[in-house]
Amino acid sequence: MQPEQLIEARELAAGYEGRPAISGVSFALRAGERMALLGPNGGGKTTLLRALLGELPPLTGELEVRARCATVPQTERSQLDYPVSALDVAAMGSLSRLPWWRRPGRRERASALAALERVGLGDRAGETFGELSGGQRQRVLIARSLVQEARILLLDEPFSGLDRPSSESLEALIGELAGEGRALMIATHDLEQARRSDSVLCLNRRQIAAGPPEQALTLEVLEATYGGTIVELPGSEHRAILPPHHHHH
């Protein structure tokens, strides 16, 4: 029996002020699945994530999200100056379940600490968020989504700016979380990362392809996704993408 579908989209179109930014999106995300979300900047990745969070109602088509979603955003510069510890950040995930006049109490802080331990940062709970490394900050934000009790995690470029060891241990953590029955959608620019995921979804204002990476990630799909030319790099399996408007000299 297949694992249950946590997200199901059929011919979804979503956008702003009645104008679709993405259309023709049909896919299913199952429990335990890691789905890479590929697409150029402005291709509609953020629109899709906002639709999944319920911030943008579908313009046409259908979207069913059957479990709680949480985003794991990229760290903003301004956040580095905030006078908050890793534990404080993780505990923010409990606000959505508390009445508005309550601040996170003993129970919420205990569950935040447990989540930090889950992502391997139990001993860093008291450190200032801004002083952690990029990979550690990603883990804190993942811990926060665990505190939110989300089964679906939407990660926005979680690997950007990370060095190789951090990147590998984060990938391992993502694998573990999927193994626990969570579904993860990972927006990324890294094709190799995408190849290692369970499935891919390619967006460029419309859905270009969806499915297992070995079937979906064809040269044609990549060209249609990024709107440029894909160059095979000699002597390696890597491919480089030449976007149409950014010629490198």
Next chain:
Amino acid sequence: MFEPFQLPFVQRGLVEILILAIPAGLLGTWIAMRGLAFFSHAVGTAAFPGLVLADGLGFAAPLGAFGAAIAFTAGAALLRGRRNDDDAVVALVLVGCLAAGVILASDVFGSGSNVETLLFGSLLLVDGGDIRLAALAAAAALVASLLIGQHWLRSGFDPTLPDSSGPSARTFDAILLGLVALAVTAALTVVGALLVAALFLVPAVTARMLTQRLVSWQLLSIALVALEGTVGLWLSVETDAPPGATIACVAGGTFVLVAAGRALRRTPRAAVAAAALGALALLAAGCGSAGGDPGKVDVVATTTQLGDFAREVGGEAVEVDQILEPNSDPHDYEPRPSDVEGAAKAEVIFVSGDDLDAWIGEIVSDSGSDAEVVDLGAEVPVRLPGESSGEEASRYDSHWWHDPRNAEAAVRGIGRALIAADPSQRQTFKRNARAYLAKLRALDRGIAKCIDSVPPARRKLVTDHDAFGYFAQRYGVEVIGAVIPSQTTQAQPSAQDLSELAKTIEAEDVQAIFPESSLSSKVADAIANQTGASADYTLYGDTLGPEGSDGDTYIGMEKANADAMVRGFTGGERGCSPSS
């Protein structure tokens, strides 16, 4: 060292600043964290039109300020919803508020005399209402921080994170803006709009360098505001500086010391030395104060000319504490600690009246003084109408001393008041008054004679502001116009006013425009350039000249004015004083 805090008005100021420390410190951290620095500065300045309205229509100033601050906040919040460029939106709305304030002050109510004192504020003139307002702001900031501080933190840290099912993040943020508006309004009376950041931003930013956690940051900010406020208040009494500016300097100095200390963290000894040096400098600046002279009558005079009269009549038997310095504008003055102290120990207070020195009322009531307040303006025989627009208080033109007959009446009034205060010196006061009155009569005759030598058709006067009505009427000079078309220096001339004035100057063949020594002569110079009239002869309008100038006494001032006018009227051919 602590005797300043035994003075009742200093105690009230201390209570006010300690209460204000709570909203200022608490909200300061949110202002710093949420990027509201410009907003918090702007919201105080945006209170300007509210203050003008309150002054013009006669309702409580804090109400006007708070109303304007809330309108400003709502405007900024509404526009902010559509665009993300927060500072640009704040600036846009701020400019609108300031423009409305200037138009209201210059053209609708025609008098802004109280507005600027409110914009600057004074910790020494705090009353029960101010303290209640501060307490309200403190309670609101405290309750809101405890109940919904977590939402301010969350929406600042990560706006995408889902919030509780209660009110929306926008509601919480609007509450934060509203609280900042309330607290800034409460602080206006203390430090004024221009220095609000000294309480709300500087201590919070300083404290941030010393701590990494929100709660300790907030507690430290509150403690810093309280400490800097107390030290600043004490220092201002010891050095006789305006308290708002002193607190701002202490706050800025603390920031610099902490920042320098952090930079020198690797050599802690240097940091300690720097801090010690700074503290020593502050202490040294605080030393040295003056005591009263026993056996003399303590007298306060608001303006320079009243101070001169009182010294002439009182001679050695009185100690005159003159509030205004030469060349400081009586229409716009922030009281200093010594003024309140002076009023507190004074036996007689001489006031010019007619709204010119209305600020003395607050000083007297706040000092708890039981001195006899003598409004000399109310005793003078010659009265000219005040401005057509404006309040009843300026029913009369307040520049009455430019008619020497009025000066005579004022001198007689001063003599009577001094005799009542110290009957044992009756003979001295009478003798002094008689001698001075004779000089005033000679002055009057001398000026009349000199000006009569100019053909009436050439006695055409254009000045900076409308201060010479009495002089003109006494000596048969025709007032053609004034650059600032108002008896207060606070108004601003419009382009139309200026072009009409220039036309009049040309049509009437006016020879000279007379700038005033205490005001900037830029506009007068510009008009002179345009019309070919001269602007070389300055007049003493609202205050005497500084010591050593030819206008450093009342008699010298009026003589110099007559001389300058005659030189201007005659194209520099001759003046009045035989020496030149």
